[in-house]
Amino acid sequence: MLEPPFPELDDLLKMMGEAGRHLAEIEASEGAAGNISVCMRWPVEPRTRFPVASQIELPQPVPELTGSTFLVSGSGRRLRELIDTPTASIACIVVNEGGQTGTLYSAYHRRFEQVTSEFNSHLAVHYDQICSSDTNFHAVIHAQPVHLTFLSHIPRYEDEAYLNRHLLRWQPETIINLPEGIGFIPFRLPGSPELMAANVEALRSHRIVIWAKHGVMARSDVSVKRAADRVEYAETAAKYEFLNLSTGEIGTGLSEAEIQTICQTFNVEQTIF
Numbered sequence: 001m002l003e004p005p006f007p008e009l010d011d012l013l014k015m016m017g018e019a020g021r022h023l024a025e026i027e028a029s030e031g032a033a034g035n036i037s038v039c040m041r042w043p044v045e046p047r048t049r050f051p052v053a054s055q056i057e058l059p060q061p062v063p064e065l066t067g068s069t070f071l072v073s074g075s076g077r078r079l080r081e082l083i084d085t086p087t088a089s090i091a092c093i094v095v096n097e098g099g100q101t102g103t104l105y106s107a108y109h110r111r112f113e114q115v116t117s118e119f120n121s122h123l124a125v126h127y128d129q130i131c132s133s134d135t136n137f138h139a140v141i142h143a144q145p146v147h148l149t150f151l152s153h154i155p156r157y158e159d160e161a162y163l164n165r166h167l168l169r170w171q172p173e174t175i176i177n178l179p180e181g182i183g184f185i186p187f188r189l190p191g192s193p194e195l196m197a198a199n200v201e202a203l204r205s206h207r208i209v210i211w212a213k214h215g216v217m218a219r220s221d222v223s224v225k226r227a228a229d230r231v232e233y234a235e236t237a238a239k240y241e242f243l244n245l246s247t248g249e250i251g252t253g254l255s256e257a258e259i260q261t262i263c264q265t266f267n268v269e270q271t272i273f
């Protein structure tokens with residue numbers, strides 16, 4: 001939830017660009033992999049930056065979001081290039097009355113035909129989170145960080161308790177930033193209704209979820225950069241875990257007692273350790 005004064009359209013486009021560039025820097029977005037969207041519920045005038053308007057069917061009806069504005073990365077656009085000319089790679093969608101359709105605003109120089117094919121998963125999460133928390137802002141990122149995704153190919157990390165007890169043991173910050181741990185969804189076809197449903201469910205109780213053998217989705221109701229931070233915290237934990245596996249598991253990580261002391265000191269409520 002954000003308090004006024006709300007960020008301007010240009011500020012949000014810049015933050016999406018910076019988040020996209022950073023995700024590429026941490027090897028979480030090769031080629032055109034990954035996508036970003038934000039939802040704002042305060043009034044926005046899109047036509048100053050996105051003068052071309054067309055009508056689209058939304059992937060699902062979102063009647064409670066009538067009048068809300070989305071900024072969504074375009075299909076096939078590279079996250080690392082969003083920052084160069086954000087309006088060439090990002091579209092703006094305002095939800096029409098009734099929530100079945102939207103007005104898609106874009107720039108004359110846009111370099112994509114449609115918004116990301118993962119917009120169905122993004123919209124479902126925005127809708128679920130906004131309806132349950134009544135937040136006026138929500139950001140969602142899909143990225144493909146190498147180490148987290150690699151670990152999702154190793155059967156024992158499919159167990160969420162095992163996954164979290166192993167990944168959240170390497171730095172004090174990890175449990176503080178991800179107190180609910182990292183969610184895990186078994187492999188589902190990209191863009192499928194099955195992935196969409198499992199993703200919404202997992203993100204109710206986690207800030208970030210692994211899509212097995214594919215990547216992650218993270219959310220934030222504060223900023224798009226906060227969502228990107230969550231990808232980075234989880235990916236850094238996976239890097240430590242990978243490092244430990246590749247050195248014959250010589251590291252022990254923080255002990256359960258050490259993590260519990262950290263949680264007591266910083267008032268972190270968690271059920272992992």
Ligand SMILES: [Zn+2]
Pocket residue numbers: 033034142143144190214215
């Ligand atoms: Zn993907």
